Structure formats: structure tokens, C-alpha cells
Amino acid sequence: MEAERRARFEAQREPRPKALKRDRKDDKGGGGGGGDADMLDMTLGMLRCSVCKDRFKDCAITRCFHLFCKECIEENLRNRHRKCPACGEKFGADDIQRVFFTH
Numbered sequence: 001m002e003a004e005r006r007a008r009f010e011a012q013r014e015p016r017p018k019a020l021k022r023d024r025k026d027d028k029g030g031g032g033g034g035g036d037a038d039m040l041d042m043t044l045g046m047l048r049c050s051v052c053k054d055r056f057k058d059c060a061i062t063r064c065f066h067l068f069c070k071e072c073i074e075e076n077l078r079n080r081h082r083k084c085p086a087c088g089e090k091f092g093a094d095d096i097q098r099v100f101f102t103h
Contacts, residue, residue: 047101049067049068049072050086051069051072052069052072055072057099058099058100059096060097061073061089061091061096062095062096063084063089063090063091064086064087064091066085066086073096
């Protein structure tokens with residue numbers, strides 16, 4: 001039974017290093033530049049509001065410092081649902097602060 005468990009564990013581990021080697025090869029240069037596109041997608045995903053997934057984050061809830069777009073925060077306030085969508089911390093209108101990203 002132990003040998004079977006080890007065999008399953010090794011079988012699950014095998015594909016992962018191959019995928020990592022392939023990613024490193026793409027990142028080092030040449031071909032498609034897939035690594036840069038993946039990094040851009042990940043970065044844009046981090047900047048988008050986690051509620052609507054459409055607009056960029058531009059407001060922080062100062063009680064928990066989670067970021068969302070202004071429209072989603074205002075919608076929560078209008079609906080009297082005054083809890084952070086990420087962690088559930090209670091907040092009010094004076095706990096909202098605008099955030100500005102610069103380049």
C-alpha cells in the first residue's frame with residue numbers, strides 16, 4: 001500500500017518540473033514571449049476590481065486596506081451592505097479613501 005501511495009505521489013510530481021522548464025525556456029527569449037504575456041495578464045488581473053472584474057481598483061477601505069473600484073464600493077454603501085467584499089470587515093462612508101497609481 002505504501003509503495004502504491006509513493007507511485008501516485010511521484011506520478012503527480014513528474015509533470016510539474018517539465019512545465020517549469022518549458023516556462024523558463026519561453027521566458028529566456030526567442031519565440032513567442034509567452035512569459036511576458038502571462039506576467040502582463042497576471043498584473044492586470046491584480047489591478048482589476050475583484051467584485052466586478054471590469055474596472056480598475058481606485059478605492060481603499062481604510063479599516064482593512066482592501067482595494068476595489070469606486071463604483072462597487074458606492075454600490076455597497078447604497079445597498080447598506082457595509083462589509084468589505086474580501087474579508088467582511090464593517091466599514092462606513094468615512095472609511096473610503098481614493099487611491100491613485102502613477103507611472
